[in-house]
Amino acid sequence: MLRIALIGAGRMGQAIATEIAASADLELAGVCVRKGGKSAAITRLEAIDGLPAVPVVSHPRDILGNADVVIDFSLPDACVAVAAAAVQEKTPLVCGVTGLDAIGLSALQAASAHIPLLYERNMSFGIALMQRLVQQAAAALGSDFSASIAEVHHRHKRDAPSGTALKLGEALAAGRGEEFQAVYHYDPDGSRGEPAAGDIVYSVSRQGENPGEHSVRFASDNEVLQLSHQVTNRRVFAQGALRAAGWLVGQRAGFYSLRDIVA
Ligand SMILES: NC(=O)c1ccc[n+]([C@@H]2O[C@H](COP(=O)([O-])OP(=O)(O)OC[C@H]3O[C@@H](n4cnc5c(N)ncnc54)[C@H](OP(=O)(O)O)[C@@H]3O)[C@@H](O)[C@H]2O)c1
Incomplete structure (x- = not known):
């Protein structure tokens, strides 16, 4: 069973939670959303068939301790804090956020010295x-x-x-x-x-x-x-991110992309 902490509950966060709910091998450990976005996120997650209620928090460190891997599909301004929390909790990180600036990218690079980190702007x-x-x-x-x-x-x-x-x-x-x-x-x-x-x-x-x-x-x-x-359905990104998460657990610390999985 792979326990996943999810950052972001927008279009992609919901697509990933939907895949997790449909899989016997995956479990959602919790979801981190923007401060002030909790009640809307809970409503969106409750609408997903078969998804048990999970903690919905506004700081990543509050769910990482209970997860094997964290998947971030939030927005660029969250990424630095997510990377720092993943390093602190020694949790492998899959980041799919696009539009990162130099600060966000270098935060991911720095984190990858301590944890396995897969950054991919397209999970297909x-x-x-x-x-x-x-x-x-x-x-x-x-x-x-x-x-x-x-x-x-x-x-x-x-x-x-x-x-x-x-x-x-x-x-x-x-x-x-x-x-x-x-x-x-x-x-x-x-x-x-x-x-x-x-x-x-x-x-x-x-x-x-x-x-x-x-x-x-x-x-x-x-x-x-x-x-x-x-892309005909954004499920492709959700399935790609989950496959990447399964692959990343057990890798050494380092900076990876999907090209490391597609030999
Ligand atoms: N790599 C890929 O294959 C791939 C594929 C599709 C999309 N993306 C990228 O993935 C990201 C998310 O896409 P999306 O379509 O799901 O966007 P979206 O629908 O706008 O969802 C973004 C979510 O992140 C939440 N969020 C914002 N700031 C946050 C914070 N500080 N902490 C936690 N959550 C926060 C937002 O909350 P609120 O709703 O409360 O603002 C929203 O729920 C974008 O960067 C997009 O370009 C990547």
């Missing part, structure tokens, strides 16, 4: 494979092909471009042997002017309840190669 195994394919395609096609990345997500999403779109761009730049930041071109208000040759050009759409679509397009004068991925 299909995306983990796509990342590898994009890197391979970029290496093979080189700079004769221009590259662009398009993503579509639900209208509630706060960060743009998505963490996944950035991750795909990083893989693309790595395939070409380039520094990602030097070729990253996202210009939602048109103030940066035309992209330079070789830039990776981003476009972003926010529509309805779309759980996520990404496509990477390589184009020369005479042909186009496109790699695309579409």
Whole structure:
């Protein structure tokens, strides 16, 4: 039985709690939500079929002691405190939060010196494979092909471009042997002017309840190669995070991603 502490009870938190409720091998040890968000979270959790009542707290340390692993799908401002609590309680941490700034990312890096920590901006195994394919395609096609990345997500999403779109761009730049930041071109208000040759050009759409679509397009004068991925149900992220959590328990302290599981 794997006991899981969950941080965040939004769309992803609910999807993970739903998977746990349906599994005989998983148990929810407790849920940590934003101060002031408790009663709404309890109502959302009570609506999940078969989920026993669990402690709902507003500080992670209050549930980590009773868990084998913690899964964080809250928002960026919670991550530093979650990482600190995971280190204090020596609890492996799976973090799926996107839009982290340098402080959040370095808090995760620092925590991974003490505990096994898996950070993944997209818990889909299909995306983990796509990342590898994009890197391979970029290496093979080189700079004769221009590259662009398009993503579509639900209208509630706060960060743009998505963490996944950035991750795909990083893989693309790595395939070409380039520094990602030097070729990253996202210009939602048109103030940066035309992209330079070789830039990776981003476009972003926010529509309805779309759980996520990404496509990477390589184009020369005479042909186009496109790699695309579409999430049809956000359960894929919940199942990926739970598989990652099971894998992470028992690993040495270190910084991991889904690519460490997808051999
Ligand atoms: N890695 C992946 O595969 C993947 C997939 C989908 C989403 N994501 C990312 O996962 C995160 C959550 O996504 P979502 O769609 O579930 O967002 P969401 O519906 O907005 O849920 C976020 C939840 O976090 C809670 N929260 C905010 N601050 C908190 C804090 N300090 N402590 C504890 N909980 C806190 C929010 O509480 P309130 O409702 O009270 O504000 C809300 O319940 C986002 O960063 C999203 O981009 C990652």
